[in-house]
Amino acid sequence: MPAVELTNISKAYGATQAVRNVSLTVEPGELFGLIGPDGAGKTTLFRILATLLLADAGTATVAKHDVVREFRAIRNVVGYMPGRFSLYQDLTVQENLEFFAAVFRTTVRENYELVRDIYEQLVPFKDRRAGALSGGMKQKLALCCALIHKPELLLLDEPTTGVDAVSRQEFWHMLSTLKERGITIVVSTPYMDEAALCERVALLQTGQVLRVDTPAALRESYPWPLYAVRAARMHPLLQDLRAYPAAHSCYAFGETAHLSLAQPDAAAEAHLKAYLTAKGHHDVSVAPVPATIEDTFMDLLQTHHSAPVS
Numbered sequence: 001m002p003a004v005e006l007t008n009i010s011k012a013y014g015a016t017q018a019v020r021n022v023s024l025t026v027e028p029g030e031l032f033g034l035i036g037p038d039g040a041g042k043t044t045l046f047r048i049l050a051t052l053l054l055a056d057a058g059t060a061t062v063a064k065h066d067v068v069r070e071f072r073a074i075r076n077v078v079g080y081m082p083g084r085f086s087l088y089q090d091l092t093v094q095e096n097l098e099f100f101a102a103v104f105r106t107t108v109r110e111n112y113e114l115v116r117d118i119y120e121q122l123v124p125f126k127d128r129r130a131g132a133l134s135g136g137m138k139q140k141l142a143l144c145c146a147l148i149h150k151p152e153l154l155l156l157d158e159p160t161t162g163v164d165a166v167s168r169q170e171f172w173h174m175l176s177t178l179k180e181r182g183i184t185i186v187v188s189t190p191y192m193d194e195a196a197l198c199e200r201v202a203l204l205q206t207g208q209v210l211r212v213d214t215p216a217a218l219r220e221s222y223p224w225p226l227y228a229v230r231a232a233r234m235h236p237l238l239q240d241l242r243a244y245p246a247a248h249s250c251y252a253f254g255e256t257a258h259l260s261l262a263q264p265d266a267a268a269e270a271h272l273k274a275y276l277t278a279k280g281h282h283d284v285s286v287a288p289v290p291a292t293i294e295d296t297f298m299d300l301l302q303t304h305h306s307a308p309v310s
Contacts (some may be wrong), residue, residue: 003028003153003184004049009058011044018044022057026186031179033198034188035297041207042188043083046157049186050080055268063152076104079146083157085138089131093122093141096130097148103236104149114181115144118174136167143174154178156187160194172197192294203297210300215293220289224248224260224298227268231281239272240279244272249302258295 004014004026011019019041026032034042047053049062051071060067062074070122087096097119118140125133130141139159142232146154156175160168172194175185187198188228196215200257203218204211211218231237234252241259261268269286274285 002029002061003187004032005061005068005186006045006049007059008046009045009055009060011041011048011053011055015208019048019055022204022209024056024202024212026184028184029179029182031175031185031187031199033193033195033201035164035190035195035201035293036206038203039206040204041159041206043102044207046080046082046186047153048080048190050155051075052080066245076149078155078156079149079151079153080140081146081157081159083159083161084129085142086200087130087138087142087145087288090129092127092129093133094126097144100145101148101209108148111148111150112250114150115147117177118144118147136170138176138288139163139167139171143171147178152184152206154183154185154187156185158188158190160189160191168194182290185199186241192292192297195293201293203300205301211296212288218243218293218296219291220296222296224262224299225264225268226289226291227259227261227272228253228287228289229259229272229276230256230283231276232283235283236279237276239280239283240276244275246271253294258289260295281307285309 002025007023009019009022022045024042034045036042043252044053048055048060049069051067051074054068063077065073067074085123088099089123091099097108122137122140123145125137130138160171161221175187179185198215200212200214202212203271229237229241238252239252241247241257246261246263250257250259265271272286273284
């Protein structure tokens with residue numbers, strides 16, 4: 001049976017539809033990602049799964065427990081790390097950990113093995129108030145507190161937002177270690193590079209699931225010939241590429257523009273260079289590139305925006 005199962009979950013805040021008919025499953029021991037920008041519905045789904053919010057419609061189960069009827073049982077088997085740092089900022093690192101252990105009627109010593117690798121990085125700061133920690137250290141402390149009762153499922157809502165690149169990398173390494181111990185992990189992120197670290201992901205936009213698949217399958221499903229284009233002036237480059245007669249889509253991608261073509265063109269590089277040179281661009285480079293998850297997301301998003309809302 002799935003560790004998490006959502007069936008036609010919908011939730012509105014007044015006139016704003018935050019989540020619309022979301023259905024997905026997460027298998028036991030899986031590292032599953034909810035991927036999408038702000039406003040996609042990720043936090044609403046987490047709050048429903050953590051039994052902090054009631055859905056307007058649909059059903060959801062966590063570890064075989066219904067989120068409405070069996071919410072108390074769910075709270076004993078779930079570790080939840082919300083997007084905002086929510087620990088007691090006036091308590092020290094050690095005091096926060098001991099407090100959350102006491103809430104779940106356990107002790108730090110009893111489950112120390114589970115958090116040891118993470119907590120050892122916090123030991124030099126154990127007497128420092130949580131509010132005085134750096135972003136990366138707050139992140140590690142919050143993860144320790146979410147794990148201290150040895151949960152079956154971790155719900156992590158954008159845990160790496162606002163922290164430096166090194167801390168992001170360390171955090172995902174910690175998640176890999178926890179997965180090896182059999183813990184099911186559902187993590188949300190707006191970062192497409194982090195999506196590639198999940199076993200499966202759900203791409204979300206405006207409260208709807210665009211697609212659920214593995215990162216590799218998402219990359220391979222991209223249907224258009226794709227090129228990375230660079231020139232001296234980025235803004236006019238994007239405008240001219242979007243006006244290119246054979247263009248399907250074009251958007252900025254780092255220091256280049258990613259251009260997809262509506263049809264294959266064996267001489268696409270030469271045709272593009274001639275077109276851009278005629279438009280007055282200099283230092284033009286054009287190269288075919290493999291699609292990323294972000295390319296697939298942008299393509300699904302374009303299709304989603306052009307489809308009628310049901």
